[in-house]
Amino acid sequence: MTLIDLANPTKFLSLTARVLPWLAGATAILLLVGFYQAAMAPDDYQQGATVKIMFIHVPNAWLAMFVWGVMSIAALGTLVWRHPLADVAAKAAAPIGAAFTFLALVTGSLWGRPMWGTYWEWDARLTSVLILFLMYLGLMALWRAVDDPARAARAAAVLTLVGALNLPIIKFSVDWWNTLHQPAAVIRMGGSTLDKAFLIPLLVMAVGFSLLFVTLHLAAMRNEILRRRVRSLQMLQASQQAA
Numbered sequence: 001m002t003l004i005d006l007a008n009p010t011k012f013l014s015l016t017a018r019v020l021p022w023l024a025g026a027t028a029i030l031l032l033v034g035f036y037q038a039a040m041a042p043d044d045y046q047q048g049a050t051v052k053i054m055f056i057h058v059p060n061a062w063l064a065m066f067v068w069g070v071m072s073i074a075a076l077g078t079l080v081w082r083h084p085l086a087d088v089a090a091k092a093a094a095p096i097g098a099a100f101t102f103l104a105l106v107t108g109s110l111w112g113r114p115m116w117g118t119y120w121e122w123d124a125r126l127t128s129v130l131i132l133f134l135m136y137l138g139l140m141a142l143w144r145a146v147d148d149p150a151r152a153a154r155a156a157a158v159l160t161l162v163g164a165l166n167l168p169i170i171k172f173s174v175d176w177w178n179t180l181h182q183p184a185a186v187i188r189m190g191g192s193t194l195d196k197a198f199l200i201p202l203l204v205m206a207v208g209f210s211l212l213f214v215t216l217h218l219a220a221m222r223n224e225i226l227r228r229r230v231r232s233l234q235m236l237q238a239s240q241q242a243a
């Protein structure tokens with residue numbers, strides 16, 4: 001089955017029915033291993049046990065940006081390639097991305113309280129991530145506000161591409177401005193600064209949360225396709241009764 005074949009919603013539904021159980025199982029195993037390794041990781045010499053918030057905060061922060069990137073590619077699929085599943089992919093990803101962003105903000109606040117002495121600071125990194133969360137909510141509201149699915153898809157695609165400008169701001173905010181948030185410690189020139197006792201559990205958790213996103217996204221896309229089919233049948237039935 002090629003990528004072109006997946007443009008057919010029926011074939012896509014068939015694929016997800018086969019793949020989802022395996023993805024769910026792999027996700028559960030990786031997250032269990034990751035949580036166990038995180039629990040067994042040593043305390044930090046400065047932050048103590050508080051450092052273990054990192055194992056949830058960092059994967060969620062990465063995925064908050066990654067999901068918007070996925071939606072941006074889907075937006076190009078809607079506007080440029082007219083892919084029939086592009087809008088489905090973007091619409092299904094938005095609530096999941098919003099959840100990851102919300103968890104990143106909450107865990108970041110919990111981590112910041114003992115480190116910075118406050119739950120919130122209008123720091124460049126924190127503020128730009130908050131803006132990302134509000135953009136997720138705005139997109140979800142836009143899809144609900146516009147009745148015509150085609151118009152909603154185009155408007156959401158444009159807003160998604162405009163919002164993508166915030167991603168490099170989030171990524172490089174710690175380099176461009178003097179912020180409370182620490183600079184990159186995993187993906188950086190010269191290699192990671194994290195000890196293996198922290199790096200390995202963090203990477204396992206990142207892969208586990210990434211698989212969780214893929215699993216939830218495919219399931220949400222399947223539900224959205226079925227919802228649209230039901231809506232089409234209802235409109236067809238209503239038009240036949242009116243005639």
